[in-house]
Amino acid sequence: MVTMPADDFSRDLAKFVSNCRYEDLPAEAVEAAKKSILDLLGVSLAASGTVPAVRGVMEFVRDHGGKPQCSVLGFGDRAPPIMAAFANGAMAHCLDFDDMAPDGNHASSTLIPAVFAAAEYQGGLSGQDLITAVAIGQDIFLRMRRSLKQRLDWLVTTVLGVFSATAGVSYVLRLREDQVANAFGIASLGSCGTLEMRFGTGSDLGELYAGFVAKSAVMSGMLAKNGVTGTQRVFEGQAGIMKVYFGGEYDRTKILDGLGTRFKGASMQYKPWPVCGIANTYIHAILKLVREHDLKADDIQEIRPFVGDFQQRMSYPLEERRRPTGSMDARFSLPFCVAVAATYGRVGVEHFTEQGLQDQAVLAMAQKVVPVDDSKFDWTAEMPDARVEIDTRRGLTIIGTGKGTPGSNDFPLEWTDLVRKFTSCAALAAQPKSSAAISDAAGMVRSLEQVTDATKIIRLLS
Numbered sequence: 001m002v003t004m005p006a007d008d009f010s011r012d013l014a015k016f017v018s019n020c021r022y023e024d025l026p027a028e029a030v031e032a033a034k035k036s037i038l039d040l041l042g043v044s045l046a047a048s049g050t051v052p053a054v055r056g057v058m059e060f061v062r063d064h065g066g067k068p069q070c071s072v073l074g075f076g077d078r079a080p081p082i083m084a085a086f087a088n089g090a091m092a093h094c095l096d097f098d099d100m101a102p103d104g105n106h107a108s109s110t111l112i113p114a115v116f117a118a119a120e121y122q123g124g125l126s127g128q129d130l131i132t133a134v135a136i137g138q139d140i141f142l143r144m145r146r147s148l149k150q151r152l153d154w155l156v157t158t159v160l161g162v163f164s165a166t167a168g169v170s171y172v173l174r175l176r177e178d179q180v181a182n183a184f185g186i187a188s189l190g191s192c193g194t195l196e197m198r199f200g201t202g203s204d205l206g207e208l209y210a211g212f213v214a215k216s217a218v219m220s221g222m223l224a225k226n227g228v229t230g231t232q233r234v235f236e237g238q239a240g241i242m243k244v245y246f247g248g249e250y251d252r253t254k255i256l257d258g259l260g261t262r263f264k265g266a267s268m269q270y271k272p273w274p275v276c277g278i279a280n281t282y283i284h285a286i287l288k289l290v291r292e293h294d295l296k297a298d299d300i301q302e303i304r305p306f307v308g309d310f311q312q313r314m315s316y317p318l319e320e321r322r323r324p325t326g327s328m329d330a331r332f333s334l335p336f337c338v339a340v341a342a343t344y345g346r347v348g349v350e351h352f353t354e355q356g357l358q359d360q361a362v363l364a365m366a367q368k369v370v371p372v373d374d375s376k377f378d379w380t381a382e383m384p385d386a387r388v389e390i391d392t393r394r395g396l397t398i399i400g401t402g403k404g405t406p407g408s409n410d411f412p413l414e415w416t417d418l419v420r421k422f423t424s425c426a427a428l429a430a431q432p433k434s435s436a437a438i439s440d441a442a443g444m445v446r447s448l449e450q451v452t453d454a455t456k457i458i459r460l461l462s
Helices: 010-019 027-050 052-063 081-092 108-122 127-146 161-172 177-190 205-225 241-246 252-256 279-292 309-313 318-322 327-331 334-344 360-366 415-426 435-446 455-461
Strands: 300-307 387-392 397-401
Touching: 010 127, 010 161, 010 177, 010 252, 027 081, 027 108, 027 127, 027 415, 027 435, 027 455, 052 081, 052 205, 081 108, 081 205, 108 127, 108 161, 108 205, 108 455, 127 161, 127 252, 161 177, 161 205, 177 205, 205 327, 279 334, 279 387, 279 397, 300 309, 300 334, 318 334, 327 334, 334 360, 415 435, 435 455
Parallel strands: none
Antiparallel strands: 300 387, 387 397
16 A cells, blocks of 8 residues: 655545545535535436537447446436446536536536446445535535636636545545545546636537546546555645646645535535526626616617626627527627527526527627626636626616626525426436426435435436
């Protein structure tokens, strides 16, 4: 057995993963884990039936399958754990409808598909253990994420997500402390991805990326269980992740302070609309103005969203963003998202389908969206609230803000909201499930701590 150097925080994380128990979790971390599980299962089911790129993923999975050990959501297929994690992970972020941290990035889209695949492979996982695995992964993701300054280069969801997902898998596989540390080291080979997946256009990878990470996490945990050793100073070595990827600019204290006693996942947020997280606050601002002033599409002459550094990437080149050619490009286009809200007074999955992208009313409205660059709306910590101005044909200028956005810390989505979202998403699955199956699955997640075999949930929905 190779001894992990004491000065690398991977050893601290490994000890946490191997020693954590359900009884250690505060109530709010339990609730967040359960809500994230329900939310992610729902948005993945919706993706299975509405996102064209998923068909290519499923062809690949079926062509390269093996033992039918684990469930694939929405299709009824069974595949080896690595392939199931890839397929379910690929669907998890397709709609950009999965949960997010208040300061951005997605903890669960890489984590939960990997944990379910490992759970079906391992067998005998209780609801309490599933909750614990998810809570561990969410906590580690947010600790590492919050140790860094805001950057606009690496896609932190994938670069760090592979380690938090590996932590969840390691817990499910019941790895020893040294094996967990090795799993982190192995997972470094799956730590990659840049924000060009979001800033660029014309690619399916912005939809599918979580599948690659979930697959790597399952592989890392399983290889470590089989005795494979990994990089021993994976985070803080002379060429470790924190130095090479982030120039050594990280706060170690934020990673380790309260580890095992304070669980950061309790702060997870759930989206009301299937768009990039920061677009939600602009949509909320527009919808409030539409309702309060009874605006119709023809009443609007110009819409001016005030945009900081990150939002500018969602707004330019302006003509290209006004007419996105792919679903994920549309979800990441601030002009298009704002136009949908202003045109219909609502925003749904259907507005980002192939047909929705050709909606002439929305495209006409997008031509009226004129972003205003304003550094006061730069994203430096938690996402800034929106400011929008609308000029009406009656000569009025009305102003709205994102204050009160549903799903934010101050206005969280509750169980009733999430069950409603889950039910509507599940109805869009490639192979829709009966209303009874959908209701049963939601009920099982709501009382997950009482479930003896947590994998029944994913089998019910596959």
